[in-house]
Amino acid sequence: MERIKDLRKQGYRLVGEHSAVKACLWCKKAIRGEDVCYKNTFYGIDSWRCVQASVSLDKCNLKCQWCWRDINCNYNKELSDEPKEILDGLIKEQLKAIEGFKGNNKIDMKRFKEAQKPKHIALSLSGDACLYPRLPELIEEIHKRGMTSFVVTNGCFPEMLKKIKPTQLYITLPAPDFEIFKETCKGTRKDLENIMKSLKLLGKHERGTVRLTLAKGMNMHNPEGYADILKNVKFKFLEVKAAMAVGYARYRMEYKQMPLHPEIREFAEKIAELNKLKIVDEKKNSRVVLLMKEDRDRKLKLQ
Numbered sequence: 001m002e003r004i005k006d007l008r009k010q011g012y013r014l015v016g017e018h019s020a021v022k023a024c025l026w027c028k029k030a031i032r033g034e035d036v037c038y039k040n041t042f043y044g045i046d047s048w049r050c051v052q053a054s055v056s057l058d059k060c061n062l063k064c065q066w067c068w069r070d071i072n073c074n075y076n077k078e079l080s081d082e083p084k085e086i087l088d089g090l091i092k093e094q095l096k097a098i099e100g101f102k103g104n105n106k107i108d109m110k111r112f113k114e115a116q117k118p119k120h121i122a123l124s125l126s127g128d129a130c131l132y133p134r135l136p137e138l139i140e141e142i143h144k145r146g147m148t149s150f151v152v153t154n155g156c157f158p159e160m161l162k163k164i165k166p167t168q169l170y171i172t173l174p175a176p177d178f179e180i181f182k183e184t185c186k187g188t189r190k191d192l193e194n195i196m197k198s199l200k201l202l203g204k205h206e207r208g209t210v211r212l213t214l215a216k217g218m219n220m221h222n223p224e225g226y227a228d229i230l231k232n233v234k235f236k237f238l239e240v241k242a243a244m245a246v247g248y249a250r251y252r253m254e255y256k257q258m259p260l261h262p263e264i265r266e267f268a269e270k271i272a273e274l275n276k277l278k279i280v281d282e283k284k285n286s287r288v289v290l291l292m293k294e295d296r297d298r299k300l301k302l303q
Contacts, residue, residue, distance in 0.1 A: 053124075062174075153171055
């Protein structure tokens with residue numbers, strides 16, 4: 001299958017019928033002792049022990065224009081693999097993806113050794129994890145092994161969000177109103193209604209997170225609209241982040257549409273002022289700002 005060949009060329013390592021891992025840029029940088037990802041800066045995770053994964057490869061109901069995946073490809077495999085087998089496969093393929101670092105005498109060997117025992121599973125690679133019917137079982141298996149789970153979703157599946165309890169749940173708020181949502185994500189009113197329902201569920205999650213991924217000329221408009229939607233949402237974290245022209249997003253957006261960090265911070269400051277939030281951290285080279293109502297309990301307590 002041509003798509004499978006293409007994914008492998010891009011560094012994806014396939015697991016079972018519908019899952020995959022891809023060693024994250026920040027995981028590699030961390031092993032080399034160069035830098036860490038913003039999740040390390042904000043929440044204290046070990047970037048070198050994080051597995052960037054998908055359990056719903058290429059499968060999503062939206063077509064967000066800033067998405068790095070090929071939004072014209074929708075993998076048609078049934079999402080039915082066993083959770084334990086998926087997790088075993090994700091860990092196995094992650095270790096294969098980083099084994100070449102052992103021959104590099106410039107790496108941080110302590111980190112490389114720690115990376116042999118992954119600690120974090122981030123379901124954020126491709127497709128929406130909430131489409132996998134056995135996601136609750138998978139999260140339970142992740143936690144049973146003493147690992148943390150990060151689930152990133154577009155928010156269109158509130159019924160699944162009622163069933164799962166990941167370590168940290170991300171919901172993307174893609175637009176301040178329906179017209180922008182329809183134009184940039186090709187979503188329906190029902191999709192947006194479901195996102196609003198999902199946002200209302202964030203308060204039931206200990207580390208509920210809203211993410212704004214912003215691109216100039218697309219959805220980086222109307223901070224008042226975002227603030228109005230979020231004013232009654234009980235989230236713990238709000239991340240305001242620049243969309244990046246990487247992967248297939250390069251065919252849908254220009255580099256000049258990527259906001260600079262000062263522009264992201266300015267947009268975040270407007271929301272912070274309107275909703276009485278505080279900017280508690282930022283990572284300039286990732287072009288991301290973290291807002292909270294009160295800066296406390298954001299670092300994960302890891303074993």
